[in-house]
Amino acid sequence: MRDEVFKIIVGHGLADWGVAYHGVAGVPGFSCRLSDQALNRFASETLTDLDIDDPLLVPIVEIATGANMDTREIEPILWKICQSLSTDLIHSMRVWRAGSLEAVISTLESDPIYGLSELSGFWSNWGWPYDSPDCMSFEGSGLSVNEYYSDSNFARVLKEHEAWLDSEISILRTLGVSR
Known part of the structure; x- marks a missing residue:
């Protein structure tokens, strides 16, 4: 269900790294986290907006290419991206x-x-x-x-x-x- 909601969010053009972070860290009413496929797809789409010397290139590539990443591995990466972009998590x-x-x-x-x-x-x-x-x-x-x-x-x-x-x-x- 969380992936379906993420698709709705993407469809409205409202997806950002904070949305991805909460999809992994936790959202009220959901017991599962956002799937690797949804995260990979989102990260891959954002890669086109990055310069080769962007400091976020490496962590975003990690997410775009990561498969079967444990929540303990991916959550800190997403947190770092959110902090670097000053994402409004509220x-x-x-x-x-x-x-x-x-x-x-x-x-x-x-x-x-x-x-x-x-x-x-x-x-x-x-x-x-x-x-x-x-x-x-x-x-x-x-x-x-x-x-x-x-x-x-x-x-x-x-x-x-x-x-x-x-x-x-x-x-x-x-x-x-x-x-």
């Missing part, structure tokens, strides 16, 4: 959150009980951040349990999530990537 984690939410929405159960539970699980994994969609707060919503889990409320919540996601991706694009 921004990179927001990118993962947006990509992960897009993946969740695309596979969401159509049943309101299961769909709302999946969305709640998603936000729970991310620690209920302050900037999550307002609709995810059951408390203070004024809705009964039956109203909360209704088709109409689920449709409203889904629409609010889609709007939130569009806005978040737009903000992340504006902030840019540190490739």
